[in-house]
Amino acid sequence: MMEIDNKELENKFQQKIDRDIKIEPNDWMPDAYRTTLIRQISQHAHSEVVGMLPEGNWITRAPNLRRKAVLLAKVQDEAGHGLYLYSAAETLGADREQTIDDLHSGKAKYSSIFNYPTLTWADMGAVGWLVDGAAIMNQVPLCRCSYGPYARAMIRVCKEESFHQRQGFEIMTKLAGGAIEQKEMAQDALNRFWWPALMMFGPSDADSSHTEQSMKWKIKRHTNDELRQMFVDVTVPQIETLGLTVPDPDVKWNEVKGRYDYGPIDWDEFWQVVGGNGPCNKERVDARRKAKEDGKWVVEAAMAFTNKRNSKKSA
Amino acid sequence: MEKSKEWPLWEVFIRSKQGLNHKHVGSLRASDATMAIDNARDVYTRRSEGISIWVVPSNNITASDPSDEDSLFEPANSKVYRHPTFYDVPDGISHM
């Protein structure tokens, strides 16, 4: 009996999705849809927050007042994005503190790009331009995601992202047109971030386990490889405009397919970094855990204060 | 027990400009209402998105049950006479 009911609910649910009707928090949804979304949204939230660290590494060393303010505002936005996304995950019943503890215990994942170090000022350019660029490519289709709160959070995020990529590209433009040291710095940053940026779209379609179901549920609108190709196609001409060299000798315009071909991605490196062996995995998670532990007494004090005031009021 | 030390969740509503309704924009955590307003200002109005903020403890919101959707909202669909387009107005009549 239950089984038949569930089947019917599931059919109705899928019909709604097929007709592009958004799913809202209290609506019935299959358990697997809920779990998939919680996993995806909280991973996304963790990526925003962990993503503050590599760029945060250069705020105190920004070369002038304008760059300092811009970078600070940019990294702050990422905290905001994390918050919008944790809020969206909470509408599905995922407790924020629990979600964050999962990050700190290593149970939850985040985008592996943030496990690479930022070594020079040019990395601020490369990260804004390539990493935020790749993120935008991923996020724009998510604005039409079937789950209402996630889609709405993504609309807000995408609006804010537009300046992130531009400020990164502006940094690169300055460097590429500057002194020899600056140009070298820019090329070096591009060399180090190019491949990790391509890996941001996730494993190739053949190895991606969740894609098919997620596309059916309209949690995902394009496959990893489609998005990666779109990214290569818009980025290669930008590299040329900067007068820098694409760090992949196989990148060539393919007249027949009307897109760029590119060389093989080192998936072994990708899985190593995902698995915890990236250059900064430990540092990133440790920094976030430390922030929470150091803040514990503050959070408790504020709550104790409120409870005291409330009991005074009711007394 | 550990739980009660956590800050409660607040829903945030923002009036983007004078003359418009407050609109739900998201949620956040805060230990009290004053802090919730402060946090909402920093989280949701960094780009001058608002001129007024409401915060409401999330657990004070009562929502209609989606499974009642049909009985709550469908009856209104048949009352087409509430809409001005239901009525024929002779040609040549304006301002109505």
Add this chain to the structure above:
Amino acid sequence: MTTKEALYNYTLRMGDDSLILGQRLSELCGHGPILEEDIALTNISLDLIGQATLLLDYAGELDKDSRNKDQLAFLRIEKQYVNILLVEQPNGHFGDTILRQFLFDAYRTALLERLSTSKDKRLAGIAEKSLKETKYHLKHSSEWVIRLGDGTEESHLRIQNSLDKLFRYAHELFYENEVDNLLIKEGIVPSAQGIYPVWEKTVNDVLEAATLSLPKNNWKFQGGREGRHSEHMGYLLADMQYMQRTYPNMEW
């Protein structure tokens, strides 16, 4: 000393206070006690760096060597910075950070209120814009001092310690020398005597609500306004000036 020279010194002091405190707070971006407060502290830092930009820009115009704001911010040697010692103190724990902020905000608000009617129109304009931001900072830091002071036993102890440690640096907020004397006479800046009672009242009111008490030791540290800094300053500058020192004469 001419009025212009005095005004240069005065805007430089204010600019340095804003810059160094903004720099300190910016270290916390990504490390705040909870995400919401991380964003709030960064907002304060952004406001301060914005204020520093306006003030150092003006100082640059008054500077006899006509250095621009970035040269002033990034290319002076340590003893040419004239911020007070309080703002260069390390962030410590959240209680230290918030108490340092509170002592400064209470002073800055009172100062900016008066400066916004300065005879110097440029300074008055900067003060008017900054005042709106600083009033909010004061509200934020006051609320937190009260929450921590009257929160848990642990938080009370911690922030009382912060107060004992940092209050000794607060007196320097009211430092005056011939720069002030000249500008006060000309009606360009207010005197410390006018600001101090306002600051004192704010501090007393908030500390009372926070159940905190002023330290018994009322030793007064000073030196920053004269370019004598604490050991922390060198490291802060090494960080802040790294790019400009490593790659001289380049545009970014």
